[in-house]
Amino acid sequence: MMSSDKSVFLIGQGVKSPWYVGNTARGLLEKFGTERVIDTPVSENAITGVAVGAAIAGMRPVVVHPRMDFMLYAMDPIINEAANWHYMFGGRSNVPVVIWSIINRGGEQAAQHSQALHALFAHIPGLKVVMPSTPYDAKGLMISAIKDDNPVIYIDDRWLYNIEGEVPEEIYEVPIGKAIIRKEGKDITLAATSYMVYEAIQAAEELSKDGIDVEVIDIRSIKPLDKKMLLNSVQKTGRFVVVDGGWKTCGFSAEVSALVSENGFKYLKAPIIRVTLPDTPAPASYRLEKEYYPTHIDIIKGIKKAIGDEEE
Amino acid sequence: MKKYTKGFLENLYRQIIRIRFCEESLVEPILKGEIKCPCHLYSGEEAIATGVCAALEERDYVFGNHRSHGHYLAKGGSMPELIAEIYGKETGCSKGRGGSMHVIVPDKGLLGAAPLVAGTISLAVGAALAAKIRKEDRVTVSFFGDGAAGEGVLYESLNFASLKKLPIIFACENNLYSTHMPIRECRPGNNIFKSSVPFCIPGYRVDGNDVLKVYELSKKAVELCRKGQGPVFIEFMTYRLRGHVGPDDNIQGTHTDIRPKTEIEKWTKRDPIKRFEKTLLKNRILTKEDLEIIRKETEAEVKNAYVFTMNSPYPEKNELTKYVFKE
Ligand SMILES: Cc1ncc(C[n+]2csc(CCOP(=O)(O)OP(=O)(O)O)c2C)c(N)n1
Numbered sequence: 001m002m003s004s005d006k007s008v009f010l011i012g013q014g015v016k017s018p019w020y021v022g023n024t025a026r027g028l029l030e031k032f033g034t035e036r037v038i039d040t041p042v043s044e045n046a047i048t049g050v051a052v053g054a055a056i057a058g059m060r061p062v063v064v065h066p067r068m069d070f071m072l073y074a075m076d077p078i079i080n081e082a083a084n085w086h087y088m089f090g091g092r093s094n095v096p097v098v099i100w101s102i103i104n105r106g107g108e109q110a111a112q113h114s115q116a117l118h119a120l121f122a123h124i125p126g127l128k129v130v131m132p133s134t135p136y137d138a139k140g141l142m143i144s145a146i147k148d149d150n151p152v153i154y155i156d157d158r159w160l161y162n163i164e165g166e167v168p169e170e171i172y173e174v175p176i177g178k179a180i181i182r183k184e185g186k187d188i189t190l191a192a193t194s195y196m197v198y199e200a201i202q203a204a205e206e207l208s209k210d211g212i213d214v215e216v217i218d219i220r221s222i223k224p225l226d227k228k229m230l231l232n233s234v235q236k237t238g239r240f241v242v243v244d245g246g247w248k249t250c251g252f253s254a255e256v257s258a259l260v261s262e263n264g265f266k267y268l269k270a271p272i273i274r275v276t277l278p279d280t281p282a283p284a285s286y287r288l289e290k291e292y293y294p295t296h297i298d299i300i301k302g303i304k305k306a307i308g309d310e311e312e
Numbered sequence: 313m314k315k316y317t318k319g320f321l322e323n324l325y326r327q328i329i330r331i332r333f334c335e336e337s338l339v340e341p342i343l344k345g346e347i348k349c350p351c352h353l354y355s356g357e358e359a360i361a362t363g364v365c366a367a368l369e370e371r372d373y374v375f376g377n378h379r380s381h382g383h384y385l386a387k388g389g390s391m392p393e394l395i396a397e398i399y400g401k402e403t404g405c406s407k408g409r410g411g412s413m414h415v416i417v418p419d420k421g422l423l424g425a426a427p428l429v430a431g432t433i434s435l436a437v438g439a440a441l442a443a444k445i446r447k448e449d450r451v452t453v454s455f456f457g458d459g460a461a462g463e464g465v466l467y468e469s470l471n472f473a474s475l476k477k478l479p480i481i482f483a484c485e486n487n488l489y490s491t492h493m494p495i496r497e498c499r500p501g502n503n504i505f506k507s508s509v510p511f512c513i514p515g516y517r518v519d520g521n522d523v524l525k526v527y528e529l530s531k532k533a534v535e536l537c538r539k540g541q542g543p544v545f546i547e548f549m550t551y552r553l554r555g556h557v558g559p560d561d562n563i564q565g566t567h568t569d570i571r572p573k574t575e576i577e578k579w580t581k582r583d584p585i586k587r588f589e590k591t592l593l594k595n596r597i598l599t600k601e602d603l604e605i606i607r608k609e610t611e612a613e614v615k616n617a618y619v620f621t622m623n624s625p626y627p628e629k630n631e632l633t634k635y636v637f638k639e
């Protein structure tokens with residue numbers, strides 16, 4: 001994208017260091033130079049504002065926050081400014097900025113280095129929020145986000161960085177607002193976000209041994225949500241479990257559950273089940289971390305509950 | 313030298329050595345993977361916490377950052393509870409919930425250390441405001457790094473603290489780097505100590521690897537604060553002898569310590585502990601044997617901290633959600 005569109009530039013902490021951002025910015029500095037690959041002081045609020053301002057002035061900046069937690073310093077330029085800008089000026093100006101951030105869960109990093117805040121941003125009118133789970137989607141959604149004329153919050157999970165997959169050389173788009181079925185099934189719909197997609201697939205594979213045919217949907221786009229795909233699937237299966245790496249209360253899982261029950265209540269044969277983080281900050285101690293992060297085992301339990309087969 | 317008692321200097325030495333030995337004891341367990349939580353070691357910077365906290369009373373407040381093992385120990389934190397915290401044990405100073413980057417000693421005035429860069433500066437101003445409202449004779453010290461000078465909240469805090477004439481010392485530990493970024497790439501000039509001047513706060517710069525100089529200036533700053541003539545801003549020039557996080561950025565996976573070898577060597581020669589030892593010996597305050605005894609005693613203290621940690625339980629699984637709210 002940086003080659004084909006001169007208005008694209010990357011700015012944020014660590015873009016020149018292999019130490020940061022899971023190595024994803026490697027090689028860019030050599031290719032595009034410090035004018036378009038800008039490493040910054042620790043100044044999230046101002047740097048995000050700079051990206052937003054450059055977008056208003058016609059650039060297509062990607063501003064990166066190596067940990068989502070650090071981005072909280074930048075809530076003002078993101079929410080007050082970027083999200084509202086197009087509306088409050090009656091459509092006369094827009095903000096084509098990508099705000100890329102990474103959830104850094106685990107590793108005993110504790111409460112201030114592990115937060116998954118996608119629901120918080122999805123709550124804000126004027127922001128789009130995407131969470132790719134595969135290398136193919138990571139590229140395709142980034143390209144769509146850059147081309148989008150609105151502010152897009154693009155969220156990675158550090159736990160995804162070990163996953164490998166085919167990625168075409170050329171420029172291609174994965175549309176924002178479209179989920180994807182990762183595994184077809186007829187007994188129950190399992191919708192998951194980001195890294196939790198892999199736990200969901202594992203759960204589905206294990207349950208297939210018990211003859212339970214799970215349909216796994218990778219949400220990919222938190223906002224806008226692919227309502228159609230979710231409802232079509234629930235119509236087919238009649239049961240719904242949502243898995244999210246964020247907190248439960250007022251979280252993304254609550255939004256999806258509301259959407260399904262508001263629009264698909266007549267299809268449902270059982271209550272919706274949510275598998276999420278508990279409403280607790282991330283603990284440091286490894287022992288507590290193991291309890292904290294849900295896995296395929298928790299998902300299997302949730303599914304069994306949804307199909308009325310819970311062995312207590 | 314004459315103005316200090318032997319006891320005072322001996323305690324200062326004991327403190328600086330405690331921090332060094334405690335930090336260095338973490339190196340092996342980190343490399344072995346026994347310690348999983350990210351540790352930002354304070355080796356090379358010990359003179360600052362030691363000197364500043366020696367100028368404080370127990371009732372005075374301190375806030376720290378991600379690199380706060382030294383602040384914790386110097387403000388009176390227990391070494392066993394620090395090591396236990398780093399190992400994620402229930403007996404840690406934060407009950408294993410916080411790890412290395414979240415240490416606290418509420419009863420000794422360390423009101424908290426947390427790793428969001430510059431995140432605790434305004435909190436320290438708030439604590440100073442509380443002391444002033446309650447008319448207490450308490451000084452607050454806010455420790456932060458040169459990297460934190462990039463955050464706007466520092467300047468907002470300086471302005472407000474000065475407006476309200478708060479008894480607070482802004483203690484900037486300038487180790488010339490903010491993760492992989494040398495200070496010259498973060499600021500047009502290497503002059504953080506001047507940052508406070510536009511806010512009518514005097515700004516000082518001092519050799520942060522000279523524990524006595526650190527103490528002298530801190531004492532002066534504390535006195536100003538106690539007389540209602542705060543705030544004070546001090547920039548302590550120093551250098552970390554270890555990696556940004558963990559023992560060495562060059563052996564932890566990728567080769568990311570971009571600091572020139574010659575620079576590291578230059579600063580190794582300015583090791584605050586070697587320098588203080590030299591001063592103590594030259595002025596015949598302590599003998600080589602005295603130093604050796606203190607070192608042996610400190611080694612034993614460190615060992616005990618590990619025994620305590622190894623004998624401590626992990627938090628109970630069913631207590632994951634404990635402490636979300638104060639019940
Ligand atoms: C708000 C925020 N942004 C980024 C980070 C990542 N980070 C952790 S430590 C650090 C460097 C801080 O440098 P400095 O303040 O000089 O302290 P030092 O590590 O040198 O002691 C950074 C950027 C963070 N913890 N918080």
Ligand SMILES: [Mg+2]
Binds near residue numbers: 458485487490
């Ligand atoms: Mg620094």
